[in-house]
Amino acid sequence: MPKKSDYMISRRGFVGGVVGLVGTVISAVVGLPVIGYVVSPALKKGAEEEWITLGPVSALEPGIPAPFTFSQMKEVGWRRARISQTVYAVTDGSGNVTVFSDACTHLSCKVHWEEGRGAFICPCHDGLFDTEGKVVSGPPPKPLYSFQTQIENDQLMILVEG
Amino acid sequence: MATRTAKVIDWLDDRAGLLSVWNSVFDRKVPKVNWWYTLGSATLFVAMMQAATGVFLSIYYIPTPEEAYSSIDYIMNDVAFGWLVRGIHHWGATLMVILVFLHMLRVFYYGAYKYPREVTWLTGVVLFLVTMGLGFTGYLLPWNQRSYWATAVGSSILGTVPIVGDFLLRVMRGGDDLTILTLSRFYGVHIWFLPASLFGLMGVHLYLVIRNGISYVPRRDE
Numbered sequence A: 001m002p003k004k005s006d007y008m009i010s011r012r013g014f015v016g017g018v019v020g021l022v023g024t025v026i027s028a029v030v031g032l033p034v035i036g037y038v039v040s041p042a043l044k045k046g047a048e049e050e051w052i053t054l055g056p057v058s059a060l061e062p063g064i065p066a067p068f069t070f071s072q073m074k075e076v077g078w079r080r081a082r083i084s085q086t087v088y089a090v091t092d093g094s095g096n097v098t099v100f101s102d103a104c105t106h107l108s109c110k111v112h113w114e115e116g117r118g119a120f121i122c123p124c125h126d127g128l129f130d131t132e133g134k135v136v137s138g139p140p141p142k143p144l145y146s147f148q149t150q151i152e153n154d155q156l157m158i159l160v161e162g
Numbered sequence B: 001m002a003t004r005t006a007k008v009i010d011w012l013d014d015r016a017g018l019l020s021v022w023n024s025v026f027d028r029k030v031p032k033v034n035w036w037y038t039l040g041s042a043t044l045f046v047a048m049m050q051a052a053t054g055v056f057l058s059i060y061y062i063p064t065p066e067e068a069y070s071s072i073d074y075i076m077n078d079v080a081f082g083w084l085v086r087g088i089h090h091w092g093a094t095l096m097v098i099l100v101f102l103h104m105l106r107v108f109y110y111g112a113y114k115y116p117r118e119v120t121w122l123t124g125v126v127l128f129l130v131t132m133g134l135g136f137t138g139y140l141l142p143w144n145q146r147s148y149w150a151t152a153v154g155s156s157i158l159g160t161v162p163i164v165g166d167f168l169l170r171v172m173r174g175g176d177d178l179t180i181l182t183l184s185r186f187y188g189v190h191i192w193f194l195p196a197s198l199f200g201l202m203g204v205h206l207y208l209v210i211r212n213g214i215s216y217v218p219r220r221d222e
Helices: A011-043 B002-016 B018-026 B035-057 B068-077 B082-109 B118-140 B145-158 B165-173 B180-212
Strands: A050-056 A066-076 A079-091 A097-101 A112-114 A119-121 A135-137 A149-152 A155-160
Touching (some): A050 A066, A079 A155, A097 A155, B002 B018, B035 B082, B068 B082, B082 B118, B118 B145, B118 B180, B145 B165
Antiparallel strands (some): A050 A155, A066 A079, A079 A097, A149 A155
16 A cells, blocks of 8 residues: 555655746746847848949950959948958850859868969968869869859859848 | 964854865875876966956957957057066967866876766866867957958868758858957857856866875886
């Protein structure tokens, strides 16, 4: 025959349980929203993609990447900031134009075209890319990102994230 | 004079019982050991120096892209002994990483992480990671070319984690790019989250060191 205490929660056990429960509820009510609070800027979607005009295609010399710098207004937290970006346009002489991002595919440092070595060079870890954006040497795992392009009245345009 | 001091200590000890704490911390028995055993205390000392100088730096430092560099420039060139306070914090950061590492090597090579000190070792591992985190977040705060690109590279490394890497990178940066949001969250993590974890864990670490006592130098035949 089981004793009475086997069924009943003691006063001590009851108070302990209530304190634990209330504590858990309070932690959840405060703690869970805080996760959203910390993560929220990471979840913000950027503005729509937009076409940016870089300049005349006829000015490009075949095989020699030319830098173009443009800026976009971007929302950064509570402010709107002008963020500029450099891209490299290169033509093969028969009308094909490729525009590369200057972000190294290794760890996102900025590459620059070095005429003497005929390559895009990343200063951080010596990544080298050729005029087709392909990796020549160094740690980059992928070729340079190339933008979607469009040419209207000799004006070179690229599709960029907002 | 001496009796008066003794009386004050007696009075205080009667009410706070601090003498037994003092005795178990500073009058505990230790085996005959060598200079390598001082690295933990050295780390503690540097950590306290970092905390003190860091608190004072926060009086002038402003964590925004416009003001960060200029405010540090001001500390270095215009504030009396600003160069000293920041210099200690700057070099202390490097020194602390070195000391923590050597301390870890000492414990490892002497096998001092073994029973009953496994938990001390585990808290030490977390303390090591927290120290690295403090170094990483503090490095961005001057917002100069070096710190900007170091953080660009460092956060991109986080981005290489499979599947969730891109999300983690965006959480760390507070968006796609390194912006004012990155700087302010690095600042918050550097002056609150990590120091709070560091000193909390250091308390546990030291409690365990005192509770278990320190290990002796291993002998040749062991």
